[in-house]
Amino acid sequence: MPELPEVETTRRGLAQHLSGCVLSKIDVRQPNLRWLVVLPESLLGQRLLGVTRRAKYLLLRFASGNLIIHLGMSGSLRILTAYHPAGKHDHIDLIFSETRSNSPRGNSILRYTDPRRFGSFHYQPGAVSEHWLLQKLGVEPLAQEFSGLYLYHHAQRRKTAIKNLLMNHQVVVGIGNIYASEALFRAAIRPNVRASRLTRAGAERLVISTKETLEEAILSGGTTLQDFTATDGRPGYFRQQLYVYGRTGKPCRLCGTSVKRVATGQRMSFYCPKCQS
DNA sequence: ATAGTCACCTGAGCGC
DNA sequence: TGCGCTCAGGTGACTA
Numbered sequence: 001m002p003e004l005p006e007v008e009t010t011r012r013g014l015a016q017h018l019s020g021c022v023l024s025k026i027d028v029r030q031p032n033l034r035w036l037v038v039l040p041e042s043l044l045g046q047r048l049l050g051v052t053r054r055a056k057y058l059l060l061r062f063a064s065g066n067l068i069i070h071l072g073m074s075g076s077l078r079i080l081t082a083y084h085p086a087g088k089h090d091h092i093d094l095i096f097s098e099t100r101s102n103s104p105r106g107n108s109i110l111r112y113t114d115p116r117r118f119g120s121f122h123y124q125p126g127a128v129s130e131h132w133l134l135q136k137l138g139v140e141p142l143a144q145e146f147s148g149l150y151l152y153h154h155a156q157r158r159k160t161a162i163k164n165l166l167m168n169h170q171v172v173v174g175i176g177n178i179y180a181s182e183a184l185f186r187a188a189i190r191p192n193v194r195a196s197r198l199t200r201a202g203a204e205r206l207v208i209s210t211k212e213t214l215e216e217a218i219l220s221g222g223t224t225l226q227d228f229t230a231t232d233g234r235p236g237y238f239r240q241q242l243y244v245y246g247r248t249g250k251p252c253r254l255c256g257t258s259v260k261r262v263a264t265g266q267r268m269s270f271y272c273p274k275c276q277s
Numbered sequence: 278a279t280a281g282t283c284a285c286c287t288g289a290g291c292g293c
Numbered sequence: 294t295g296c297g298c299t300c301a302g303g304t305g306a307c308t309a
Contacts, residue, residue: 003302034285034304056303073303074287089287116286118303133305160280169304176302225302226289265281268300 002071004141004174005217006228006236007056010077013231014058015051017079018108021096022047023062030091034072034120037092043067043123048096054128055137055173065125068133072118074227080109089115115227138171141210146172148204155195155203162198163191163264166210175210178223178245181270183210185243190276191269192262216241244270 002010023043031037046062053059058077060067069077086093092112112119124131139145154171155162165171166180175183184191186209189202198206217223222236225246229235243253248261252272262269 006302032286070303072286073301075302114286115288116301116303118285158279164280167303178302223302228302266283 002056002075002222002228003176003179004056005179005214005220005238006222007053007058007071007174008218009222009230009236010071011051011053011058013079014060014077014110017231018048018096018110019050020047021108022099023094024097024107025093025095027093027095028091029086029093030117033091033114033117034070035122037121039067039121039123047099054134055140055169056176057134059128061128065123066128066131068120068122068124068128068131069112070120070133072114072116072120074116075112075114075119076227076229077231078111078113078229078233079231080111081106084109084111086111087113089113091117092121110231113227136170137173138169139173141172141174141214146207146211148200148207151207152198152200152203155198158195160195161192161264162189162195162206163267163269165195166206167267172210174214177267177269178225178242179210179213179217181245182243183213184269185271185276186213188276190271191264244272246270 023046026039028037042064043062049061051060056070058069090111090113094110096108155165158165163180163184166175181191183206187205189206217238220236220238221230222228223238224235244259247259247270250259252259252275255274257272257274259270260273
């Protein structure tokens with residue numbers, strides 16, 4: 001699924017096309033996502049005031065509260081401006097109507113598709129930060145608080161692999177399996193080294209490479225491996241810029257050495273044995 | 278507190 | 294073609 005760049009790409013599409021529109025209908029065909037989807041009727045008739053993001057959660061703000069959407073591993077949101085019959089994995093439609101009198105466009109359908117159903121929809125009245133899903137999240141990776149010193153402090157005395165630390169969302173949010181491998185490559189750090197062995201300089205490099213990787217991926221519209229599309233249906237193009245993820249046995253783009261794959265906990269990591277010494 | 282495992286669910290790709 | 298196996302972008306719950 002979507003990691004932070006894919007969620008951010010989705011957020012921008014939603015904000016651009018649906019902000020100011022009024023939610024006129026909710027159609028939940030399959031409520032059994034990661035958690036049972038229960039959306040209140042009271043949302044109907046409310047205007048979408050804005051779309052923000054916290055970690056990988058999309059926050060659709062209405063006057064009475066927020067719709068909190070997570071895309072899980074295989075979820076995507078598309079905006080349809082013409083009727084399309086719902087497919088097998090098209091679980092939820094939110095229908096928005098354009099109400100500005102001078103531009104009487106038709107309805108827009110925000111369609112949630114998710115083959116694996118690991119995603120989620122929640123409604124939180126009032127302050128969104130009080131939702132239990134958002135309570136224990138760490139810092140945003142693109143924010144100033146995510147600094148070399150911050151990461152270094154969190155790495156101290158931890159026995160887990162550095163890649164696991166980077167993917168620990170109580171420390172820093174939004175970094176999943178693709179971008180963790182990519183950021184570690186760019187910082188020349190092997191994914192399996194203990195977090196406690198991270199040096200101050202290494203932490204500095206890793207924070208910089210993480211921000212760079214995420215920012216470049218956002219500019220490319222994210223990474224599409226199989227399912228992900230932006231809200232206009234287009235894939236992300238960052239896959240072409242991946243150095244190591246999914247490139248086992250292929251030559252490192254910098255030195256030509258064969259890219260290796262190793263298990264880090266329950267996930268696969270990819271690295272160049274020469275560049276990441 | 279931390280680290281590791283399991284669970285949720287479907288589909289793609291591979292070897293036989 | 295089909296079967297069985299492994300793997301897949303996430304993350305909360307549970308165990309030791």
